[in-house]
């Protein structure tokens with residue numbers, strides 16, 4: 001049993017139908033976990049528990065799990081994915097990273113590249129960034145829209161609020177379709193504070209083993225911090241739904257962030273009431289016959 005059920009902790013889950021601002025969520029929140037040592041221990045237990053649940057998800061074969069990760073740079077997407085998924089069977093789990101779209105991708109609608117990468121029934125799919133970039137980085141830098149050759153967009157004007165409302169609606173429609181057809185969606189915004197991001201960038205510069213993670217472009221994007229927070233706030237408000245809620249994961253303490261994601265994943269899997277397939281009478285009979293054949297050899 002989980003110590004907390006963070007699925008219903010309103011310091012983390014963005015309640016559907018309410019107006020949310022990122023500033024209302026505390027990046028240093030740790031629920032009732034008593035410090036790093038306990039957090040690390042709880043994560044370890046969760047990783048073990050996830051192995052069993054993943055096995056059941058696979059055998060049950062009715063649901064796919066889609067985990068979407070969005071965050072500012074250095075919030076810890078990669079580390080969280082690595083730690084939470086560390087014990088899983090690689091056959092039932094796939095990670096996709098979405099970077100700036102290629103020319104071919106730009107020739108399709110913005111959902112296309114992600115739709116092709118959705119998890120199969122019984123599997124866990126992880127999106128490291130996603131179609132949500134289309135209402136985040138693209139909203140902060142609307143000049144990206146020019147390359148999309150959209151019929152309803154004038155290259156020389158800034159997109160209207162209505163343009164973004166339509167995108168939120170399109171995303172909600174797609175997610176509704178997916179959940180109604182067996183894909184369970186969990187969306188994580190790893191919420192790091194501006195101060196903590198600076199600290200992590202400086203560590204990447206100071207530590208030779210972390211130099212490779214440093215990108216001068218990340219520091220340039222940091223200058224748009226307030227615009228990003230606006231975009232995240234509007235996105236969470238518009239697209240946190242009953243069927244695909246946003247979780248604003250406090251990211252200033254890495255140990256808590258990782259534990260929180262594992263906790264939410266486990267609790268959601270438990271809600272699915274997964275079970276191993278039960279054999280019909282004739283199937284059970286055939287199993288008995290096979291057993292007899294083997295024993296009589």
Ligand code: ATP
Pocket residue numbers: 073078097098099100101128129133134137138144215
């Ligand atoms: P890491 O830095 O940990 O390797 P990352 O996800 O930050 O991982 P980068 O190559 O640094 O990877 O950045 C990818 C960039 O692609 C991000 O700046 C992101 O905003 C951008 N991007 C992703 N999707 C889109 C999109 N649809 N349109 C424009 N830019 C996008």
Ligand code: MG
Pocket residue numbers: 073215218
């Ligand atoms: Mg990056």
